[in-house]
Amino acid sequence: MNFDQLQSFVHVAELGSFTAAAERAALTQPAVSLQIKLLEQRLGVRLIERVGRRAQPTPAGLELLTHARRIIQELAGAEESMVPHRSGIAGRVRIGSGATAFIHLLPLAISKAKAKMPGLDITVRIGNADDILRDLEANSLDLAVVTMPASGRSLEVEAFYEDELMAVAPKGAEMPAAGPDAAFMSEKTLLVYEGGNTRRSIEEWMSAGGVRLKPAMEFGSVEAIKELVAAGLGWSILPGLSLKRDRTDFLEARPVRPKLARRLGIVIRRDKHLTRGLREVLKALRETKAAPASA
Amino acid sequence: MNFDQLQSFVHVAELGSFTAAAERAALTQPAVSLQIKLLEQRLGVRLIERVGRRAQPTPAGLELLTHARRIIQELAGAEESMVPHRSGIAGRVRIGSGATAFIHLLPLAISKAKAKMPGLDITVRIGNADDILRDLEANSLDLAVVTMPASGRSLEVEAFYEDELMAVAPKGAEMPAAGPDAAFMSEKTLLVYEGGNTRRSIEEWMSAGGVRLKPAMEFGSVEAIKELVAAGLGWSILPGLSLKRDRTDFLEARPVRPKLARRLGIVIRRDKHLTRGLREVLKALRETKAAPASA
DNA sequence: ACCAAAGAAATCCTTATGATATGAATAAAG
DNA sequence: CTTTATTCATATCATAAGGATTTCTTTGGT
Numbered sequence: 001m002n003f004d005q006l007q008s009f010v011h012v013a014e015l016g017s018f019t020a021a022a023e024r025a026a027l028t029q030p031a032v033s034l035q036i037k038l039l040e041q042r043l044g045v046r047l048i049e050r051v052g053r054r055a056q057p058t059p060a061g062l063e064l065l066t067h068a069r070r071i072i073q074e075l076a077g078a079e080e081s082m083v084p085h086r087s088g089i090a091g092r093v094r095i096g097s098g099a100t101a102f103i104h105l106l107p108l109a110i111s112k113a114k115a116k117m118p119g120l121d122i123t124v125r126i127g128n129a130d131d132i133l134r135d136l137e138a139n140s141l142d143l144a145v146v147t148m149p150a151s152g153r154s155l156e157v158e159a160f161y162e163d164e165l166m167a168v169a170p171k172g173a174e175m176p177a178a179g180p181d182a183a184f185m186s187e188k189t190l191l192v193y194e195g196g197n198t199r200r201s202i203e204e205w206m207s208a209g210g211v212r213l214k215p216a217m218e219f220g221s222v223e224a225i226k227e228l229v230a231a232g233l234g235w236s237i238l239p240g241l242s243l244k245r246d247r248t249d250f251l252e253a254r255p256v257r258p259k260l261a262r263r264l265g266i267v268i269r270r271d272k273h274l275t276r277g278l279r280e281v282l283k284a285l286r287e288t289k290a291a292p293a294s295a
Numbered sequence: 296m297n298f299d300q301l302q303s304f305v306h307v308a309e310l311g312s313f314t315a316a317a318e319r320a321a322l323t324q325p326a327v328s329l330q331i332k333l334l335e336q337r338l339g340v341r342l343i344e345r346v347g348r349r350a351q352p353t354p355a356g357l358e359l360l361t362h363a364r365r366i367i368q369e370l371a372g373a374e375e376s377m378v379p380h381r382s383g384i385a386g387r388v389r390i391g392s393g394a395t396a397f398i399h400l401l402p403l404a405i406s407k408a409k410a411k412m413p414g415l416d417i418t419v420r421i422g423n424a425d426d427i428l429r430d431l432e433a434n435s436l437d438l439a440v441v442t443m444p445a446s447g448r449s450l451e452v453e454a455f456y457e458d459e460l461m462a463v464a465p466k467g468a469e470m471p472a473a474g475p476d477a478a479f480m481s482e483k484t485l486l487v488y489e490g491g492n493t494r495r496s497i498e499e500w501m502s503a504g505g506v507r508l509k510p511a512m513e514f515g516s517v518e519a520i521k522e523l524v525a526a527g528l529g530w531s532i533l534p535g536l537s538l539k540r541d542r543t544d545f546l547e548a549r550p551v552r553p554k555l556a557r558r559l560g561i562v563i564r565r566d567k568h569l570t571r572g573l574r575e576v577l578k579a580l581r582e583t584k585a586a587p588a589s590a
Numbered sequence: 591a592c593c594a595a596a597g598a599a600a601t602c603c604t605t606a607t608g609a610t611a612t613g614a615a616t617a618a619a620g
Numbered sequence: 621c622t623t624t625a626t627t628c629a630t631a632t633c634a635t636a637a638g639g640a641t642t643t644c645t646t647t648g649g650t
Binding site: 017018019029030033034037050054055153154270271 | 591592593594610611612
């Protein structure tokens with residue numbers, strides 16, 4: 001049972017002639033005869049009544065005609081619906097990211113990609129690196145922006161942004177000009193972001209400085225910590241990214257000594273097919289790297 | 296663009312695997328790979344994302360999936376619709392009916408239709424009017440015989456049989472010669488058929504007579520009620536149809552006053568194509584109307 | 591104007607082969 | 621002793637070549 005057979009049948013029924021139907025389908029007349037014959041065999045029903053030189057649908061043919069027309073129309077609709085996808089007008093990119101990277105890095109990149117490709121459908125999932133990477137491996141995400149290192153052998157990591165960690169204090173607090181070191185920081189009331197790679201980096205940095213991290217409180221939100229520090233409740237060590245934009249008039253920030261940075265990476269599956277939308281987003285991200293958070 | 300290709304695509308998308316899809320279609324895996332590839336080439340869109348050992352539909356694929364499913368379903372419908380026409384004489388008519396109408400009206404009509412068309416395949420579904428009509432609209436039934444009124448804009452109703460409701464009492468009970476009225480009946484122990492249009496008619500009839508229906512017991516089977524009345528457990532009001540045949544020697548039956556009848560209708564879909572089998576059954580039914588339950 | 595038969599063309603399927611990812615088992619390191 | 625790399629076996633999809641089937645055209649009836 002073929003589309004061609006149905007199409008030919010419709011033509012024959014409409015035109016009342018095998019020859020005319022053949023002509024319209026750019027076929028020879030015997031080909032059409034055969035198609036109808038096969039269709040009739042397949043369905044076990046006579047579809048076209050050959051009387052004299054007229055070809056006329058039987059009752060069964062008449063009923064099939066309505067079905068066939070609908071099927072052909074549906075088919076055209078299916079084809080039609082693929083056009084936006086074909087021309088690269090439509091697309092989808094599912095991004096996973098940590099909260100900080102998302103807030104300060106992705107909006108610009110997303111808007112750039114959207115400007116290039118208005119039909120692009122971008123979704124973002126915020127989560128911790130582990131979950132994000134698991135989803136990436138399961139291919140329920142197309143792209144991730146997470147703190148390195150990112151494990152997983154099926155994943156490809158591209159260094160993307162170096163985000164220096166800063167000591168943060170309330171405005172007016174005194175801070176060593178060369179930057180506070182681990183010993184200095186360990187004497188302050190520390191509000192720390194809980195969990196994640198960033199937290200681990202800070203712990204290692206303090207260990208290297210000979211002291212242990214003794215957080216006074218832990219929070220799940222960098223934004224919350226910023227507010228608390230600004231209100232004078234303690235010090236913190238936060239990603240520079242999160243300090244670029246606002247609250248600078250209530251906060252004192254300086255790079256720690258020795259320098260400590262977390263490196264953000266763009267992660268995709270090694271075998272991921274790069275759609276146009278995905279390429280646009282990647283390009284926009286790499287451009288953002290050059291001029292970060294300038295918005 | 297082939298049905299097979301679409302079918303394979305649907306299978307791959309649903310099963311998430313080329314190999315599994317191949318197995319289901321009784322093909323080899325490369326055949327399925329090729330079909331998908333050709334389909335993708337034809338449409339100019341990537342439909343299945345092959346990532347790792349999993350296969351999942353792209354956004355374009357997801358959209359095509361809905362179309363493809365519909366097309367395949369339409370095709371099956373087309374094929375199905377040819378079955379009644381097949382081999383001239385064979386066919387199938389699916390009838391839905393209430394239990395009473397079925398037992399006393401349909402057997403005769405069915406045997407008549409079968410005599411005319413021995414190859415005809417007739418199936419009957421018993422149920423309440425609502426379910427039957429729903430199935431009729433869904434085209435999983437071809438014809439229904441139910442108590443009117445039958446709602447449904449896509450349905451065509453033909454009045455078919457007037458079935459007088461009779462007061463039924465155990466043999467020997469005294470009954471007004473002109474027929475019992477509502478007041479009279481309300482003093483008896485009443486066994487009533489539960490639910491349905493017939494029940495509603497009786498309620499209205501008693502309301503019109505100034506009394507309320509106070510059933511002693513309700514049953515789901517007219518046959519059961521007949522037995523109980525015959526056993527002297529009470530009175531009832533039943534369709535005359537159900538009293539024509541048997542048990543007359545144990546039952547006293549008389550039309551109620553004022554006369555009360557339920558009207559049975561033949562219902563088909565307005566756009567239903569009349570196959571020969573269906574026409575035969577309709578004809579047989581209309582003949583039965585003239586000489587009801589004489590068998 | 592449609593049907594039938596035979597050869598030609600195209601399509602489609604299968605077998606065989608290769609590449610890649612996954613999962614388990616094993617070895618190495620903190 | 622748990623965690624992280626490495627290795628190997630296995631499962632999956634892609635590709636290529638050969639062969640079988642289908643389908644079309646040509647030619648000659650009815």
